[in-house]
Amino acid sequence: MNTETIATPAKPKKPKEDLFSPKNRRLLYDPLNDTNPITVQVLGICSALAVTVKMKPSIVMALAVIVVCAFSNVIISSIRNIIPNRIRIIVQLIIVATMVILVDQFLKAFVFDVSKQLSVFVGLIITNCIIMGRLEAFAMANKPWPSFLDGIGNGFGYGLILVIVSMIRELFGSGELMGYRIIPDSIYKMGYFNNSLVIMPPMALIIVGILIWIQRNRNRKLIESN
Amino acid sequence: MEHVNIFIKAIFIENMIFAYFLGMCSYLAISKTVKSAVGLGLAVIFVLLISVPVCYLLEKYVLKAGALEWVSPDFATIDLSFLSFIMFIATIASIVQLVEMIVEKYAPALYTSLGIFLPLIAVNCSILGGALFMQEREYATLGEATVFGFGSGVGWFLAIVALSAIREKLRYSNIPAPLRGLGITFILTGLMAIAFMSFMGITL
Numbered sequence: 001m002n003t004e005t006i007a008t009p010a011k012p013k014k015p016k017e018d019l020f021s022p023k024n025r026r027l028l029y030d031p032l033n034d035t036n037p038i039t040v041q042v043l044g045i046c047s048a049l050a051v052t053v054k055m056k057p058s059i060v061m062a063l064a065v066i067v068v069c070a071f072s073n074v075i076i077s078s079i080r081n082i083i084p085n086r087i088r089i090i091v092q093l094i095i096v097a098t099m100v101i102l103v104d105q106f107l108k109a110f111v112f113d114v115s116k117q118l119s120v121f122v123g124l125i126i127t128n129c130i131i132m133g134r135l136e137a138f139a140m141a142n143k144p145w146p147s148f149l150d151g152i153g154n155g156f157g158y159g160l161i162l163v164i165v166s167m168i169r170e171l172f173g174s175g176e177l178m179g180y181r182i183i184p185d186s187i188y189k190m191g192y193f194n195n196s197l198v199i200m201p202p203m204a205l206i207i208v209g210i211l212i213w214i215q216r217n218r219n220r221k222l223i224e225s226n
Numbered sequence: 227m228e229h230v231n232i233f234i235k236a237i238f239i240e241n242m243i244f245a246y247f248l249g250m251c252s253y254l255a256i257s258k259t260v261k262s263a264v265g266l267g268l269a270v271i272f273v274l275l276i277s278v279p280v281c282y283l284l285e286k287y288v289l290k291a292g293a294l295e296w297v298s299p300d301f302a303t304i305d306l307s308f309l310s311f312i313m314f315i316a317t318i319a320s321i322v323q324l325v326e327m328i329v330e331k332y333a334p335a336l337y338t339s340l341g342i343f344l345p346l347i348a349v350n351c352s353i354l355g356g357a358l359f360m361q362e363r364e365y366a367t368l369g370e371a372t373v374f375g376f377g378s379g380v381g382w383f384l385a386i387v388a389l390s391a392i393r394e395k396l397r398y399s400n401i402p403a404p405l406r407g408l409g410i411t412f413i414l415t416g417l418m419a420i421a422f423m424s425f426m427g428i429t430l
Contacts, residue, residue, distance in 0.1 A: 039408070040408075042251055042254050042255040042408060043251050044251065045247075045250035045251050045254060046247055046248055046249065046250045046251065046351045047351075049247045049250065050247060086323070086327075087323065089319045089322060089323050089326075089345050090316060090319040090320060090323065093315050093316065093319045094312065094315075094316065097311055097312045097315050098312075100311070101311065101312070123311050123358070124351055124354065124355070126311060126315055126354065127315070127350070127351045127353075127354045127355075128351075129251040129252075129350075129351075132345075136345060200420075200423070201247055201419065202415075202416040202417070202419035202420045202423070203416065204416075205247075205412050205413070205415050205416035205419065206412065206413050206416035206417075208412050209405075209408075209409050209410070209411075209412030209413035209416065210409075210413075212404075212405075212408055212409035212412060213402070213404050213405045213409045214404075215404075216403075216404035216405070216409065217404040220404075223403050223404055223406060223407075
């Protein structure tokens, strides 16, 4: 008991935490690898499978998710103390839905062709579990600034996987990247075919599975017990 | 007969998981044991069974272009369909909240094992997806919409129970360590989805 009191001396008034203190920076970097929303937390899979056929829509989707995630985190976190626990889901969803409608209108105004390609999936950002999951798990218990960083970090972690998967699928599925032809015609003449299986949604699952395999092979502490 | 067709179609041909990949997150995360998979599956069936007809009524009497005519003929030109996202999600969220309270009260063990994924049913894409498909396909009657909601729920239930049964068996097999857990589950789901693709093209 004595040692305990020595180990924790009377705390002086908590110094104001640096905006980019190591703890806050962790919030930003961790979701890229250790707590990646897709490969570790299992959040936001549906859209990851559906929009990753081409790179361009997946980049737009990733940006939309980053924006929605960061700002809804901030809003929820700043009103977290006045939300009654019983109706928190409704409150969270209404805020997320409002953010998504804003993003949807923005996309329609400035990048109409991409917005058409994404179709219902912009609407489905509302039900993207990354956003709800982070609201429930982080923003409801933390201050606005860390929540903002957490939102940005998780958005980027999600975007990273999206970009990798869509790169693989677009390259092997249609021989292009961002709409530019990568695999030259001469190879097609030698008898090479685009792999149309890669464009099918089941292949996206298998690609993500393999990504998880590679990631856990490099990062052994993520390995699960069974 | 029409109802049976819609039911079978919703379960097998247009399976929420294997054909549209909706509701993946909780599907992958809660499928470790058959017991909790059954619990979550039943909750999803219940929520879909209630929310799809409710959204159908909303769509028919409030949101669709000219739907407000029953209030007064002056409203015949009003089109509120841009509100459908927010209306549907609010309906779904309140139903989920209801389910959460019921489960917490009557099945506390299930409540703890579902954890964060119970509130996440609200954002289970299959629920909103069900409501949006209902809107898109313009089912003619309330009965058809209900059957569609129920069928989609049953399809989801079947998928998660099948996966969890496989995963329980997998526990005894020797999988490369980094692939254990999530990785092999993804690949399994991919293979199951390829198998389910054989139902595509069947017209009922």
